[in-house]
Amino acid sequence: MVDHTDQLVGTLFRILSEKGHTEAQQALLRTYESQATADRKDLTEELFSEFITVLHERIDTQLEVDILTTSVERLLNRFAAVVETAPVAILVVNDDGGIQVWNDGAERIFGWQDTEVRRRPYPRVLSEQPETIEEFLKRLRNGEKLHGIETQHTHKNGAVLDVRIWAAPIHTREDAFTGGVFVISDITEPKQREQRLAVLNRVLRHNIRNDINIIHGHLEMLAEEHPEENEHIRIMDDRLSNIVELSRTARNIEQLQDDEETDRTTIELGVLLRERLNRLRAESRDAHISSDLPDSLTVIAHELLPYAFDNILDNAIEHNDSETPRVAVRSTVDDSRSHVVVSIADNGPGIPQAEREVLTSRTETPLTHSSGLGLWLTRWIVRSSKGSITVHESELGGTCVSIRLRARSD
Structure with a gap:
């Protein structure tokens, strides 16, 4: 509600400027300056109240009505333009699920014109399983919002489409449920x-x-x-x-195709790294492997995180042409204690530039070439863990790969 009022206040102010009502503008500016340190919600409500008072006191009734009407029309036109040009389907339904608003995106995706679906029940028009949408409406009545739920809808020609849905309830000032807004994207092809x-x-x-x-x-x-x-x-x-x-x-x-929060789990990093380093010592007896790890180091990461560390550790040994390969692993916690950084340093020849780009690039391109999938996997696992990777020269003379992960908050 504050955002809508804020937009209305801004539109009213611009119209006053356009119509030359500088005296009314100055009165509103004085109100704004006197309330500038107030909470945004309180400030917006105070400005709107002052707007109505100023209009009533300084402008005749007919002009006051014209200004308010013009402001509302502009906001409605702006909203309509956004709705109609959106590349997704936008539906507004009443409390019984009847379709009230059907934008151009909905017509492009589902094939039905606005006149064909207006006032018809959304669950019966589109849903492959009407009871699913009935359940969505029930959740909206209970005050819930829907975020990216995948289901199936039916095109006018009978084709079944995979869709992803976002929805929010609509309430009156008295908090009575009057319907809902649905935003639907077609994900059939992907x-x-x-x-x-x-x-x-x-x-x-x-x-x-x-x-x-x-x-x-x-x-x-x-x-x-x-x-x-x-x-x-x-x-x-x-x-x-x-x-x-x-x-x-x-x-x-x-x-890793489905980046779901459910794939991320709590991992005891200290235990995991010690297990991996013991394996590395058994397989590479000529290498010197050291670590500085606390007894307890818990992070939130993708369940495949062990494979990411395996790839970096194996790479530090396999591509190391030193007489005595050295690997040093240590961990640090940032000042906010919200993230953990694990650094894996070696004394090898360094990671080639193409391989570094695989690990650290923010975008994926077919021009980036790697000798194998291991580094790609490492990068994707860390990204799916909401973490990041940096590569720099190590104190040992080779490469240091640092992986930053979210720490578990107790």
């Missing part, structure tokens, strides 16, 4: 594309696993029959293992 990619991904992973199992079996037989060729067979076996790992990474990436 939804179908997502489903097709998921199916393709699963089919490819299934076929890759089957083919690699067969190749592994033949390689074992070749190794027994031609022991002198074991080095070549080992190289082929390593490459096959890389393909298997690539398939696993693709599965993890698929899990």
Whole structure:
């Protein structure tokens, strides 16, 4: 209500200026200056009240009516322009669900013209499952708002569309429910594309696993029959293992498609990092691995966060050409205690620029190339955790990758 009153006050002030009522303007400016330190809601209400008083005292009745009418018309025209040009469907329904407002976006998405749906029940006109919309209306009556709920609606031609809905209740000044506003976006194409990619991904992973199992079996037989060729067979076996790992990474990436808050969980980072570092020490006995971690370090992150750290830690060892690879891991908490930063430093040759861009770029582009999916996965996991990554030179002479995550607030 304050926003609407604020807009009306601003429009009234501009009209007074246009019509040359400077005396009335000055009276309002004095009110504003005297109340400038007040709460915004109180200031807006005081200005609106003063507006009505000034208009009544300084302007004749007919002109007062003209000014108020012109102000309301301008606001309505502005609102109508926004509604009609919006690329989404905007519906206003009454307390029984009857359609009162149907914008051009709704017509483009669902095929029905305004005259065909006006006053008809929204649940029966559009919904594939009318009881779902009835439940939405019930929630609005209870004072709830709907935020990005996915469901299905029916086009005029009978096609089923995937949609995402936002909605808010409309109340009178006495807080009586009179209906609701629905904003609906068509997500059919991205939804179908997502489903097709998921199916393709699963089919490819299934076929890759089957083919690699067969190749592994033949390689074992070749190794027994031609022991002198074991080095070549080992190289082929390593490459096959890389393909298997690539398939696993693709599965993890698929899990990141839906950026839902439910995928984020509480993770005890100290425990997680110590487990990962112990694994690294067992697999890389020539490396010097140190850490400075507190006993308890809890963050809110995506459930795939362990894979992000695995990729950074493995990269620090695998691409390190030093005689004694060194990795140092430490954590810090910012002054507000709202975020935790984990830094992973090494003494290797440094991450190539193309790989750095994969980790730190704010946008994704086909021109950015990486030698594998691991760094992409790391970046997506951290972003899905509402975190960030920075890359800079480490004190050890190599690279330091810092991952910033949300700390759990107790």
